[in-house]
Amino acid sequence: MVKRKLFLKKLTYLIILFFAINTNVLSQKTTIYTHDNATYNSALELYDKEKFSAAQEKFAQVLQHIKNDKSEIAVDAMYYHALCGLELFNIDAENLLIKFIYAYPESPKVKLAYFHLGKYHFRKKDYDEALKWFEKIDIYDLSEEELAEYHFKIGYSHFMKKEYEKASTSFYEIKDVDTKYTSSAKYYYGHIAYLQKKYESALQTFLTLSNDEKFSPIVPYYITQIYYLQKNYSKVIEYAPALLDTALPKRVPEISRLIGEAYYNTNKFSESIPYLKRFHKEKTTEISRTDNYELGYAYYKTDSCELAIVWFKKAIGKDDSLTQTTHYHIAECYLKLGEKKYARNSFRIASQLEFDPQIKEDALFSFAKISYELSIHPYNDAIIAFEEFINTYPNSAKLNDAYEFLVAVYFTTKNYEAALASLEKIKNKNIQLEEAYQKIAYYRGIELFNNRKYPEAILHFDKSDTYQLDKKIKADNCYWRAEAYYRLDKNEQAIAAYKKYIFEPEAIVANQVNKAHYSIGYAYFNLKEYNNANEWFRKYVQNAKEENTKIKNDALNRIGDCFYITKDYKAAIEYYDKAALLGLDKLDYSLYQSAVVNGVVGNYNDKISLLNTLINRKEKSHLLDDAIFHLAKTQLIINETDNALVNFQLLIKDYPNSPYLSQALIKEGLIYYNRKDDQNALIAFKTVVTNYTETDDAKEALQKIKKIYIDKGELGSYEDYLVSIGGADSSIMVMDEDYFEVAENSYMKNKCDKAVNELTKYLEKYPNGNYVLNAHYYKADCEYRSGFEDEALINFNYIIEQPKNKFSESALLKAGQLNTNLGKPEDALNNYSQLEYLADIPSNVFIAQVEQMRLNFQLKRPDEAIKYCELIINKDIDDANLITEAHLIYGKAVLEKDDYNLALKEFTTASTSANVFGAEAKYNVAYILCLRGEHEKCEAEVFSLIKKFSSYSYWIGKSLILLADNYVATTDFFQAKVTLKNVIDNSKFPELVNTASEKLAIIEQQEAAQKIVEEEPILDLNLTNDKNLEKLFNEKEEVIEEDLPELNKIIDSEIEDKFKDE
Structure with a gap:
């Protein structure tokens, strides 16, 4: 088409030359007209030499002096004068040329004026205006060279407007014609085909430019990319590696990627790795x-x-x-x-x-x-x-x-709760699932039992009995249900459950029947049904196979208690003695009780002998003050007054907190009174009145004091004494018994609402009455049981503030519990500290020690906490959970003192337990390992915790957060994030979710900060450094070179999109 057009144009020119008067009208390089005007000719010479400024002056002179503005020379001068202005970029140049067009519309130079105006706007990158003037041109008015320029520039103008179809058509007209625009036209024609995904057409076009001086530096990258985009990976592998030797450094990464991708997509993964690695190594941006x-x-x-x-x-x-x-x-x-x-x-x-x-x-x-x-x-x-x-x-x-x-x-x-919940979702269970349900419900019940959640444990033992396929588990449900009832003080239900268990065939196989006998005995004992209790304890003893056992020792003592309470003293002595013969840790109790019963039946010598045995034992007993007091009393009965006095005084001196102290003082006073030693008698009696005000002992002592003064005829001294003690006599002698008895009856009948009301009235009416102490205690106890904790605490504190009395121990115990519940650890600690010192009941002493262990740690007193931990750990007790707790607190206390080795030892010991304390201890083991930088061991410990303690979701969450910290310490941010997301997605504890979220955010921020985010093309096709191309894209003839980076971005964007698709 282009060649045909060129031929027709040549023919037209010949005709014009033959017929026209002026033969060189359309030539770009104007032939000098033969003209008489020398100035005009001089101007044309200057124009042809591109001396546009001088030429324009000459043409202006011509126009100034010429008389006929319609003459040919006038027309031509005006035309060239305007062209010089265009070349000089004069402000008025465009207007001068347009003025020419309107002044001489019939001039053959008007067509060329259109062409020059188009080029002028093209150079200014005003492609819309350029196209407007180019479109006015009749291509048959252009020379071959002008026609090639016309097609290229109109094509490029459309290209810059992203009118690719029109641009492609124009480039197509000259891409196969030998002109100076041919290679450029091919390049843009190929590039447009590339953009339009006409890859084969683009490929063939670029292949023709492979040896082109101007475009050979860039077309190999297009060819490589097109082979890749065509999925012609064998061609990429064949063609592209050679480019790496000559490519600019900044192009090497992407060429490497294309080669690596080609191998990758042909499943030659081993071959792809070196190229992909090179891409990653040399790529400077993200x-x-x-x-x-x-x-x-x-x-x-x-x-x-x-x-x-x-x-x-x-x-x-x-x-x-x-x-x-x-x-x-x-x-x-x-x-x-x-x-x-x-x-x-x-x-x-x-x-x-x-x-x-x-x-x-x-x-x-x-x-x-x-x-x-x-x-x-x-x-x-x-x-x-x-x-x-x-x-x-x-x-x-x-x-x-x-x-x-x-x-x-x-x-x-180990998470039986979740397993059971899962099973309960399945409505139609087969036999396998029913067996699973029975076992898992049972295991969950045991788990709850071990955590002292007895009502929930009973519920799950009942659930387990829904399917009674495994007879052993059915029997075990009976046993543990009974144990749970017993610990809830529901003794009737416990007895029924134990008896049911006894008749289970599997109970006999498991050899647990006799243990049930023992438990039934205790349940009856708690119900004060001592004959029944006696029967079941004796069943246990008769069937006990091991002679030297703690349980047997305890059972013998309880049998002795039952006989003693039911006044079968001979039998009671027999069983206490049997228990004593075992020589176990309850020996002091057996000796003491036997002594007491011997005293009841008048066997005073035996009683004295037994009490002396108890007193003289190497092991210190909590019953020593009891033994000394009863020894002294017995000695007093058999008229061994001197010995009695010695022992009463021993008690008074060595056991100032003994509940027998006031009685010992009265006995001491009586001995002195009987010896006519009124002075020492008064000292003893007055000590009781002073220290035990408002007690029956104080009342008795005051009566003895009064008698002594009357016997001596010193009533005035007695009156002075009464004044000195603030009228103690009146407070004791007030006849308020009837009023108090009414309130006491309500209390004894468990009518607490009524009792509190009546006791309040009593205390208001008789603030110094004989029964004030009792009234405060009864009122406190009712309020305690009714949940009025603050009110109960006030009355218990009143008891505590009085000298030691019969209610002191119980008041301290309950006040400690209340202060703990009310969030007053300092007050609670003070209560338990006093309780440990004052208590006579061993179990209360033990409770005081346990609570001091807990409270001292809570109050950040590690040394005191450690002291009580050691005391509890070294005790011979059967409560494994408590021992575990003691090891745990011990570990946490020494951890606060930065003794990691000892802390680790204690935590490791505690972690062997399967309860919540074990879970916390396991966590702390992992925590210390993480602190020490033993990250593999820490990780192993956390996974061990998850496996062993899956029911304790709080410690699971804590341990996973710790594991994430452990991963961060080893820079394994991936595992850290996965672990934290697990907590965020699954934990039911807001505090753990918040902690995990905060830690995850920190990791993500740190990762984001490490990334270098910078946009860069996939292949930089900037040709601005190519000197050959500079000749083509010069200011006068071709595209301004700064347009090319934008073109490159278009190319690169297409490649990037393709990679994303892949």
């Missing part, structure tokens, strides 16, 4: 997630799993299909490396994303299966996952496997 994934996948396919994981982790970003696929492959890599715990995390995330259904299904099953295999269930993961799998994929080929695993995980998980 690498895309896809690029990281591909290098990771190449390593994965070549079994370089450790390296694969490194690059896969860098490919993870927002929730999308790439993230899901990447997590799945990370999981597979960890499996190949034998790191199931890490694989589990990545399968979890892949299963939570919805982009690839097949990956989601397989990842969910794999996550559940690995959780089961590892016995790691931080949030009941395996159970929930298998349930989800079964519900979501009812037609899966793995459905039967899922059911089998679900049943298996019920038995292996």
